[in-house]
Amino acid sequence: MIEARGLSKRYGPTLAVDGLGFDVRPGAVTGFLGPNGSxxxxxxxxxxxxDRPDAGTVRIDGRAYHQLRRPLCEVGALLEARTYHPGRSxxxxxxxxxxxxxxxxxxxxxVLDTVGLTDVAxxxxxxxxxxxxxxxxxxxxxxxxxxxxxxxxxxxxxxPQGVRWIRxxxxxxxxxxxxxxxxxxxxxxxxxxxxxxxxxxxxxxxxDTSVAELTAGGRTLEEAFFAITGxxxxxxxxxxxxxxxxx
Amino acid sequence: MxxxxxxxxxxxxxxxxxxxxxxxxxxxxxxxxxxxxLLATVAGMIAIGVVTxxxxxxxxxxxxxxxxxxxxxLAGIALGQMIVGVLGVLVMTGEYASGAIRSTLAAVPDRxxxxxxxxxxxxxxxLMVGEIVTFATFLAGRLALTDAVPxxxxxxxxxxxxxxxSGAYLAMVGLLGLALGTVVRHTALAVGLLxxxxxxxxxxxxxxxxxxxxxxFPTMIAANSxxxxxxxxxxxxxxAGFAVLCLYVAVALGVGGRLLVRRDA
Numbered sequence: 250m251i252e253a254r255g256l257s258k259r260y261g262p263t264l265a266v267d268g269l270g271f272d273v274r275p276g277a278v279t280g281f282l283g284p285n286g287s288x289x290x291x292x293x294x295x296x297x298x299x300d301r302p303d304a305g306t307v308r309i310d311g312r313a314y315h316q317l318r319r320p321l322c323e324v325g326a327l328l329e330a331r332t333y334h335p336g337r338s339x340x341x342x343x344x345x346x347x348x349x350x351x352x353x354x355x356x357x358x359x360v361l362d363t364v365g366l367t368d369v370a371x372x373x374x375x376x377x378x379x380x381x382x383x384x385x386x387x388x389x390x391x392x393x394x395x396x397x398x399x400x401x402x403x404x405x406x407x408x409p410q411g412v413r414w415i416r417x418x419x420x421x422x423x424x425x426x427x428x429x430x431x432x433x434x435x436x437x438x439x440x441x442x443x444x445x446x447x448x449x450x451x452x453x454x455x456x457d458t459s460v461a462e463l464t465a466g467g468r469t470l471e472e473a474f475f476a477i478t479g480x481x482x483x484x485x486x487x488x489x490x491x492x493x494x495x496x
Numbered sequence: 497m498x499x500x501x502x503x504x505x506x507x508x509x510x511x512x513x514x515x516x517x518x519x520x521x522x523x524x525x526x527x528x529x530x531x532x533x534l535l536a537t538v539a540g541m542i543a544i545g546v547v548t549x550x551x552x553x554x555x556x557x558x559x560x561x562x563x564x565x566x567x568x569x570l571a572g573i574a575l576g577q578m579i580v581g582v583l584g585v586l587v588m589t590g591e592y593a594s595g596a597i598r599s600t601l602a603a604v605p606d607r608x609x610x611x612x613x614x615x616x617x618x619x620x621x622x623l624m625v626g627e628i629v630t631f632a633t634f635l636a637g638r639l640a641l642t643d644a645v646p647x648x649x650x651x652x653x654x655x656x657x658x659x660x661x662s663g664a665y666l667a668m669v670g671l672l673g674l675a676l677g678t679v680v681r682h683t684a685l686a687v688g689l690l691x692x693x694x695x696x697x698x699x700x701x702x703x704x705x706x707x708x709x710x711x712x713f714p715t716m717i718a719a720n721s722x723x724x725x726x727x728x729x730x731x732x733x734x735x736a737g738f739a740v741l742c743l744y745v746a747v748a749l750g751v752g753g754r755l756l757v758r759r760d761a
Contacts, residue, residue, distance in 0.1 A: 300760035341526035349519035349603035
């Protein structure tokens with residue numbers, strides 16, 4: 250369970266997240282939908298405690314991220330494609346993370362197998378394609394067998410088989426009773442994967458509803474999405490997420 | 497929620513410094529660049545020490561009092577400090593450049609503990625390498641001396657202290673590099689600042705005001721205070737120089753830690 254309340258974050262002149270509040274419940278895939286630059290990634294970063302909110306709180310099973318005792322065993326996150334050193338192998342990257350949270354070393358081989366990277370586990374991860382990088386990120390998210398999972402644009406760079414694999418993985422994780430938050434700007438993907446939807450635009454909550462409700466009356470999810478987001482006309486002028494790039 | 501069986505270990509105590517240090521050790525030891533940097537430090541310092549000693553002439557009668565072959569043999573510190581300093585910088589900036597900092601902080605959100613773990617692992621590794629290389633350089637350089645020059649021994653006054661402190665100096669430059677990397681988070685800028693602090697600024701000061709100010713810079717402390725068996729006039733004494741360096745490292749890591757906690761990752 251993730252609970253966000255009155256979450257706001259400003260980067261310089263840009264208000265990236267603006268009074269955002271929502272719950273992400275266990276046992277379902279919750280889609281986090283919004284155009285590029287709408288604040289999805291920022292919200293994920295706030296959940297993870299990477300950035301500090303200017304206002305509001307976000308709790309994971311009642312606690313802030315930094316209060317978690319073994320964070321990787323409670324929350325798993327695929328934040329952005331590459332969150333590993335290019336000179337290190339996938340195996341060592343995961344082994345380091347496992348050591349940090351006292352996770353059994355056997356989990357490393359297990360998650361590498363789950364994501365299909367066993368054959369390249371000892372190669373320098375710097376040579377990985379975007380799709381392999383995504384798989385390594387997912388392996389890291391699954392490493393601690395956490396009850397809460399965050400995936401930021403997980404299908405980026407994946408081939409059709411990979412996309413389907415991710416979709417089935419999300420659904421099976423939710424079916425096991427886990428909390429799954431899946432961000433994407435791909436409406437078609439959401440229609441196939443998500444049970445519940447949180448739609449944001451310009452950092453504000455636009456809708457918090459089930460996919461079934463949104464598409465009631467024969468509307469496609471895409472039509473529903475534009476009906477919700479189209480009402481805020483300033484939309485297209487939103488700065489892209491570039492301002493979050495690290496030096 | 498409680499239906500989910502997760503990987504949370506039984507009793508699940510909070511992660512500790514030891515966990516974070518284990519992570520940092522795996523990260524540091526799994527990069528080939530670490531091995532190359534340390535090998536280059538060892539090979540470079542021994543080679544410079546041997547060459548310097550082979551070219552060291554016996555002192556004239558008026559120089560016997562200040563003649564200090566220990567200082568000559570450790571000339572390679574000027575090179576070794578740069579390699580170890582850059583290694584320290586990369587321990588932090590490498591994480592920002594690659595994006596790995598996000599997975600690191602996801603695992604260890606307690607940022608002071610993270611920096612302490614990085615400092616502990618880097619400091620211990622470079623201390624060990626530093627001590628090994630200074631003693632190896634001394635022994636190799638000693639053999640390279642011509643017979644005309646009096647051969648220094650480890651038991652001679654001040655020699656053991658010079659070797660031990662010089663080895664520790666390398667670890668301290670590594671930690672200064674780590675702190676610089678933490679403050680500026682950008683490899684090129686941090687390395688540039690390191691070059692400035694180690695070479696450029698002290699050279700400028702020594703040109704302008706002699707040792708008055710320059711004697712407080714790390715490179716000058718290493719060359720004139722630590723790597724000497726006889727104190728050099730106008731410079732800090734060995735232990736005063738060592739204390740000043742300890743102070744620099746503590747302040748730099750303190751500032752780095754503050755910024756690491758306050759800033760968004």
